[in-house]
Amino acid sequence: MKQLMILTALLLLIPLAQAYNQQDILNAQKVTTHLELSQDIELVKKGPGYTVDLLTAELYNFPQDDTTQRILKRQTEPKSEKKDDMLKFRWPSPNPKLNIKVTSTVETRNEFNPLKEKITYPIRDQLDRGYDNFLKPTQFIDFLDPAIKTKAKELATEEDDLYIIVSRIANWVNKQVKYDLNTKTEKATQTASWVMQNKQGVCDEITGLFIALLRAADIPARFVSGISYTPTIEGEKWGSHGWAEVFYPERGWVPYDITFGQYGRIDPGHIKFKETLDPRDKPIRFEWYGRDAGLEAKDIKIKADIQETEGRADAVISILTRIAKKETGIGSYNLVTAEITNLKDHYITKEMILANVEEMEIHGSKKKLAVLKPNEKQKLYWRVKVKEEIDPEYTYDVPIEVYTQWGDVGTTKFRAKKDYPVYSLDDIVKIQDAIEAGEYVIQAKKYTPPKETETKKTTQTIKKEPPKEKTGIIQKIIKWLKQIFR
Template structure:
């Protein structure tokens, strides 16, 4: 008796959770040779017969706006049959092999969404309803999924913002875990949410479920993608991501595994669309008797032929550290201003390069969602490490970058003597910055402040002068201008008007500090930072003066002494004089730190038995005061080594020294 059979083959889609793939993510295209292959092993009885065996492959390159198929060749007699490639065998063989060779040019898939898509979605084409319902592994009606989706979308009316936030939440909160690859199939979305772990198809399942729970159509995309993760021997592997439907724009790609929102890079090669990852990539049918088929997994060989140029930047970034100088253990803020240069929506992750001297209080990556031409601030809180060496100043570079290789850099300095800012102070600064971002009229007020003397010394005071200007077209009332905790209230500012505000400064703590001036009322919040330094007066000491107490006439010896600053602020334009009688050795030092001086002397050049050498150091202080310090050392000549001839020479030395003193 002949029997009819149908067999389906699934394979688990996944590429590693990638951080190190930016080398291709930012490229304009890739050209690859792709070879997909599989086989059927047959086992037969002695009386086996076959009418036909059919294999239908639905996982192969699909032509689209981002994928150009330069060549597509089914192997071993396969024929394209609608959305499948089909192989038919009418005779028994031990091994039935099939596959597809192709040459593909893949581009980034980026949908240009130029206008707001309102949420919730009020009407949909009936054909899209299938992308809202439960499927075997996308259990969108599960109560925990509905609750999470609702909490993430609450209060938001822009669909692009909501979908991007859903993808980012999945990426941030579901741990990528390769051990789940050992499972027979993908886990349900509710299981992934409960266990907070999964691989790419499971992250995508949860992301799709969250969208469907909000009435947003979403579907599963399977294909190939590239990774440089060492977890995979082959950089090209099967991978799963999603497409989300936007009214008026169609299907838009999102990949929560790679952190790509509203786009996927050129290494995402689309093979199949489905409602659920459980849909098979290959199905088999046969009619016969005494036959057993053992389908083999699909295998993939992908080689890069050509790589395009770098993509042009879609955003511009400017980075700054709020406190440019900070002490050990100090808190601080990294502020990145991001501008969307496109006429369409854009969502991207900003990431921070590793910085061993800092401890970040926020995630090293943050999502920013921008409407056309919009600007936003992205802020990181961090603390400088306490366990740094006090003998060094640390110039710390900071790199902020995206997966498309857009980047910004800045730096700041850490030193023991710099001001320490508390967590409370920095949190207050953060709150003001966030208020400035929310209160849109803040942009219409110009605030500029400067100190009369950015550097001042003991017993000195300075002032901070601020100029406020109303650049908008609204009369501003009841403004409050504060320097730290000191405020001046009830300030009114007419259209186009400017006012000067002066704050006297008396600050006794040594070191530098950035003071914040902020202006606020119910419509405005604006901050300006002023850097000042309270310095001690430059000072120094002469120390470690060493010389032999007694020498013989033929001795050659060395006098050592050290001149070292004792203040944080170094003395400048310092003169150092080593002298005896009228003979001087002079050094000019532009900035004094610590220096050991050594002078080699010949005893036979002495003109007396007792010789006093003077060390004089002087400079002019910043307030114009002349500062001088002295030290001396005495060296005695052993009289028993001085013969009559040598005494005559000493008299001659004295005459020469006297004449040289006159000449000077």
């Protein structure tokens, strides 16, 4: 019996060991995924003369070859005919209950088309006629709404660099619109004007408002439907997702995932299906020949499993993190500075995040956007405060970490103790002003974890994202196995 239990535990370890951490996907050069799409269809009798001689279906939402993905294998049940960007299925004299299944092996690559030179805005005169459709309003991209037009004009004011304007609009939508799957957004896609007013939505609505603001600023943009990899505490998870592509003259279409904070580049955990003008374009169309018949189509089911990750993408930035005051009192303010260096000869946008620490408050948003021109350096600042309610009998080594979802990180630390100087917010504001004027220099120092003898208490960094590798279950099983063999 004990041997059987041990064998079961070891078998459990096999699928767990194959689960992928978010960083495995974000930084892989290539990801190979097995994907299955299926949909149940039922023909319904509407009267006594029910008959159906032929049923056809045109499927548009399925993975296809694109600039950053390649279809290694595709199989459909029943057999289909590929015509341009759709798969056509035919059922002569069909049964009432049917099923469509598309099985694909997809290779996605961590690549993007870099922009090395400035594109001057406005760009309307640089566009061919073929892009006019991506500047027009639709049912859901209703950018003629006054609030959308006003905000688009505001975000494009006093700037003539197209890349910077698009990044501004992306960041504004990301910060202002809350991801919220409620009854309004779950059952039906809402218009861009509704999202502008209510400041909530899911990926379709968030992307829709982004596209609306771009079109209002005379920048072509289109909607992309597909699936994305989103790890959860239960294990890996793929789900339907929507993002945008923005057109840059002489460069082409560039991806922007506002929901995930990925601008100008998306990770290979995205599998693209279809580009459309509007988020509500139908993924599949049915047509039948007969009488007294109707049709009910269930939701498309998605099942995806990562088969392999290969290589690791090169780092594109470096982060040097500094702290203004190495020693502060309890209740004191301090200043975190992160110097971001673009290591490449092309534009890069990165969302920088200051990690939460239990004994420290962050004033303002912990997330800031770095929009970097080729080989540019840029400083970002966070004002922080040691919490007044912490125990004054202890000395605290406070770790500071600035990171990105892609795994870039810069660290330092400072020490807090009741006898150390207390700096006001005004003091810290003056220090930031002096740094920006080149009158104040902070020496960089790499963070190393403090020894147990240095202080009575050491803070622990609490990071909300990216999620940590999920090894807890495996560790528990190993511990249990060790107990059995004692």
